[in-house]
Amino acid sequence: MPATMNKQQLLNQTLTLLKKKFPAPPEPDKRPVLEEVVYAICREGVPSAKADAAYARMRSEFFDWNEVRVSTIQEVANVFEGLPDAGDRAKRVVEFLQEHFERTYSFELDDLEKKGLKQAAKQLARYKDKGVSDFVVAWVTQRSLGGHAVPLDEPTLRVLRRLNVIEEGEIDDLEAVRGSIEHFIPKAKGFEFTEEMIQLADAVCVADTPHCPHCPLKADCPTGIENLSKPKAAADKPKPKSR
Template identity: 35%
Template sequence: MTSSTNAPKKLKAADRQELLSKVLGVLKKRYKTAPPKHNKPVLETLLFAVLLEDVPYPEAEEAYDSLLKSFFDLNEIRVSSVAEIEDSLGDLPDAGWRALRIREILQYCFEKFFAFDMEPIRRKTLDVAEKSLDKIKYLTPFAREFTLLHGLAAHAIPLDPSSHEFLGWLGVASADNIRQAMDDVRGAVRKADVPLFLHLVHSMGSDPLFHGAFRMKPSEKAAGGGDPATAVERLNAVLAGGGKKLPAAKTLKKPEKPPAAPASRKPPVAEQRKVAKAKPAAKPVKKK
């Protein structure tokens, strides 16, 4: 389902807030779990954000645990090859690109703080913290904002590409500029409500059942995205369709039992060869 071809009107802050409230109400019915709690240190929050981008939360957690268990410590990850780090992430999409980001984060941390600890950044002003994060190579807007939100308690809106695509399709935020979309939403979502907003929107955007359902043509993005006037109606229609049917998990078939070996066949009695005992030779008769 695509967005309207007519350019939607720009939303006012109050209208965007009201529309987001309706959208989140729809999503709550599908994703009923509470927002995950984040209590990791700053560095670990940054690493986890790299794995969470465009990925369902349980898969990101699994990849994070696998990453830490695959190496002795964070320094070993830093000095490992990208391929070795990639192998530890399992089936995560774009694992090689994520592995490169992880190594760059650890390298930056080691050179900046001479330790694998970024807690000193909490004592800096938000402006200084942002500039510090911006120096990390290949850091995405999502990882940056996720760390500001959960590591520094800032009023940040982490949008990954799939979440941005979803909000643009709705017409809630800028469809062609992710940083502008973050600013659009920040003015409509209270700081206290950000964790729930992030949980629901990220769950929808990364849901494999609806992968590609919110994709727009470049012309639609340039026109401003979907029509907010029909956003809730279109979203309900997509959800009612049930999304893609994922392939069933493969189950290993139990090997079939080999056929029983045929019982040894004794030849018929007529075929059995009897071995006659040799008779003792006759004794010679002595002459008188």
């Protein structure tokens, strides 16, 4: 990043630029908490249009949550076709529903809304080995519980690494990374940030070879500046720095 630009300024600038090229979709209607957990599993690392389609297929092809719970992983994975790691996602959904059903004999989780935010996040985190990741906890906190949380999935972390907002070694402590991003991104911008970053990561700042020449952040992103400073022949071969 330019020497005079600190992380706060860079993230402010990122939000301003992304808003023009990848505006966030309108905020959707609030879902019941359990449904938001399942949606977040569909949504992790996936832009809204693709996740919405997969989630809608699941809702139309299964009679209710109990039918999803007792289905095979393959049957659930079939409706996630086209999403990355469809089988793993299906496993997470089934394991979460199974665990929740065994604990409560229900498919309700709305009592979380009556708990304090910390207590609610702690309760959700108990499903950590049953499909609920840090991303899912933060997502539900942001979308259902009215708290300030910024869900970070792998594509968003990739962009933040390339922007040098987070360092390679920091990634091991995801909660700490999230805490620092939540410090920079105010609650009112949390939804917008989440939606815009995933669109950028999906369309431009892709995993293997980022399309820096077409990126709205290219003037401020250290990785983009480095990639674009290479002579054309050298930039084409070998591949630009991907990180």
